[in-house]
Amino acid sequence: MPSIIHFTTVHSRTDTRIRVKQVSTLAAAFGQNVELFVQDGCGDEIDATSGFRIHDTGLRPQRRISRMTKGAWRMFQEIRKARPQIAHFHDPELIPVGILLRLTGVKIIYDVHEDLPRQILAKSYLSNSVRKILSLAASSLEWLAAISMNHIVLAGATLSHRFPSKKSTCIYNYPMVDELTVNALEREDSNSKQFFYVGGLAKTRGVVEMVQAIDHVTDHEASLSLAGPFQPKELKDEVTREPGWKRTAHVDWIGRKDLAVALANSAAGLVTLQPTDSYLQSYPTKLFEYMMGGLPIIASDFPFWRTILDDIDCAIFVDPLKPQEIARAMHWILDNPDKARKMGEVGKNAVKERFSWDIEARRLVELYEDLLAA
Template structure:
């Protein structure tokens, strides 16, 4: 991933700073994909985060400004601290990762800094499914987000969109698509990989344990499967009430929950399973979005059992790497998982097809070249 520095010989090194009030310091997209890759390529890059001060992570310097007390505090006091830290760092380019930092981006732009807005999600659609926002307020807030993003996109210097569908909402001349694909290294076969027939788990799930990501359906699937077929979960709950309900369910006794684990440990978990599942609900924010975990499953060479969204159907169908199911039909998903567990040769074939697709197309190295080209243009 190496390369020359962004500045020419004898020129001052441009300072690129990534700002986030919402995400953890070691967020996979912000730090492990974007910042770590940019640092290895010779860019002067650091993360300014709404978290306590931290040592460098994956070769990237971290500037922590303190943890927030609540959402309002995060959007005001912490955002203001991020702005002050960016100014102290004398940042030439500020790369924002949260919509609540748009107003900070405008102030940075007025101060002469170049600003990039990284759009991880379709925010107007995402707001419509936020459980903590009253239903009566969602439509108005969604419209406000759409207007704010549209105005700021025209003020800022560039927009980085996580998916092609998100990119369609922003000015084409300023927008690039940088997708959350795994590294090609993650897809390289391991000599000591467990044979499918010897793997301890019938299925694995990694990521948020939320209602709309199908945690209730996952519990129902675990209950339906034959007793010898169990699952493993690596993820976190976003609501205490939901967590209590899920932990009390019959399905919880049929899975092993590892909690939130480091990114490098996720791959080992996946390689201990015979398939990976993604049963996101058919809400507007998911129907046109990629699932990062789906590509991680493919990279690890395990078949995917996933929601039958048209976009996902095209990806899985073209790669021939899994089974599509109605995400709200646990018996259908359980039947697919059981069939893969009983036919390790077919599971291996589908898994290898997915691995090949990652190596040839769905890998971070191809996406990084787009980000690097943007940075060299801004520099």
């Protein structure tokens, strides 16, 4: 029986924070007593790199309400049967499952990836009244988690104001050192004119402005590469009508190895999220991945992001709502390749020294050692 189980009904079994970083780190520290429980209908497997077992609890229900009820109940039954010492979950909708498992004597960790109440308030397709009600419900649910769980893991310090400091720990989603580094043979073009974005493609994430920006770049060899799903899917129809789409390549998903190659063959990374409450104080993973990949960054001019990169000359800050300003930053990158390359080197060194997963991994293992000993 496993001593430690991570579980999710929402995230993919390939999720980088869960599988590649956290579960792999714990498997290295605690051996085969660590497992990952998912719900995707793809069957069980053994992680080829770290050797831990991934247990599939069945096909995820398609409808959200069914996933939150039938899917969650199925997950609860599987974990109760396994009887771990610690269970660590990653989805707010599994808070009731966490509470039930806590009542059976399992030590529970709730991993808060994002500021859910603020995210709900930014969902423009919902009416103001519905947004407020759902945001309040999410806040109440997480308050219940705060008092019920053994520990809370936070993906960023800006989430800490909602949880008791005595039972919460920040585990930042920093990249693993050298994970996104490729050899010379995989670097197709050291003078690339491709601008790259990885992550969900939504209006609030600036996808429309990025496509508009590439159309303003006068060097017609310059291109835009987008890696991630459109949210919602219907948004793609709108974006493909933009003139800049002719200079845009898109894939719905990219693996870690292909991501490394894409970074190595890009001129700069884009993180031009729009100034919503949920992004103004965020720690975007892609920011640090671009740095690890040695890319200069074109980033939204948020005061908080400036504090993160205060003494690191690796980014050009722009107004994310102005495509022509993004385009001017692209022009600068193309016109100053040596300076841009130096910015990328500075960013990569900063990740190795200050923003690497190695630091977070030690903190995660120490947390588990304390909980297992308690």
